Amino acid sequence: RDRVRWLRERGATVEWLPFDLHPEYPDEGIERAALGLGPDSAHERTMRRLALECDLPYAPHPRRVPRTRRALELAEWARGVGGDAAHALLHERLMDARWAEGVDLTDWDELERLADEVGLDGAEGRAAVEGGLMRESVDRSTLAAHRSGIAAVPAFVFNEELLVSGAVPYEMLQTALDRVASSGEG
Numbered sequence: 706r707d708r709v710r711w712l713r714e715r716g717a718t719v720e721w722l723p724f725d726l727h728p729e730y731p732d733e734g735i736e737r738a739a740l741g742l743g744p745d746s747a748h749e750r751t752m753r754r755l756a757l758e759c760d761l762p763y764a765p766h767p768r769r770v771p772r773t774r775r776a777l778e779l780a781e782w783a784r785g786v787g788g789d790a791a792h793a794l795l796h797e798r799l800m801d802a803r804w805a806e807g808v809d810l811t812d813w814d815e816l817e818r819l820a821d822e823v824g825l826d827g828a829e830g831r832a833a834v835e836g837g838l839m840r841e842s843v844d845r846s847t848l849a850a851h852r853s854g855i856a857a858v859p860a861f862v863f864n865e866e867l868l869v870s871g872a873v874p875y876e877m878l879q880t881a882l883d884r885v886a887s888s889g890e891g
Contacts, residue, residue: 707760711875712861715882721796723777723843724850726858730772734811737769759872762805769809776803776810778839779820782830785839794823864889 709719742748742765749765756763776799784792798819802808808815817827833839853862857870861878864885869877 708859708875708878712878712882717863717882721780721792722850723781723846724855724858724860725772725774725777725843725847727770727772728774728847730770732772732774732811734769734771734809737765740770742770755872759874761872762801764805764807769811771803771809771811773803773810774843775813775816775834777843778834779816779830781839781842782833783820783823783825785833786829787825791823791825795820795825798823 712719737743752765753763755761780792780796780799783795799810802815802819803810808819810816813831817831820827820830850860854868855862855870859870859872861869861881863869863881866888867881867885869881
């Protein structure tokens with residue numbers, strides 16, 4: 706969220722699009738232990754270090770790595786019923802819940818609660834997602850992202866020419882902004 710605000714302060718237009726990072730995961734996610742992601746694993750130590758270096762919150766769910774497909778579809782439903790403003794509110798709340806609070810985004814009760822918190826009807830959103838109304842939208846966006854070379858989140862595409870993937874320091878984003886600004890001058 707801070708990086709998005711930082712980019713916007715520098716004149717960038719930021720549009721969040723859904724990307725199903727792990728389509729191979731079951732809807733309920735995968736137990737962290739099954740992935741070798743215990744609290745003292747090399748991966749977890751690296752994630753905590755990177756989050757600290759990039760000044761990002763990091764509170765993984767204690768039991769599982771979620772498949773965020775339901776959350777992605779719920780956010781797209783929010784965009785459909787309330788426009789970009791509703792999408793932005795729910796997206797931000799989902800991100801905070803996941804990364805700062807360790808909320809399990811595979812849990813429908815949690816997703817409904819989070820939608821309700823931002824003024825949406827979580828039960829209505831759940832019914833839309835479970836009815837498959839947002840499936841095609843998320844599939845289409847994920848396919849377009851794969852075709853663009855995106856394989857990590859977040860992914861920032863600058864002027865449709867430069868891709869920066871993953872949680873990166875502000876300096877890398879500034880370098881990307883500088884590169885696209887200088888390429889537009891010549």
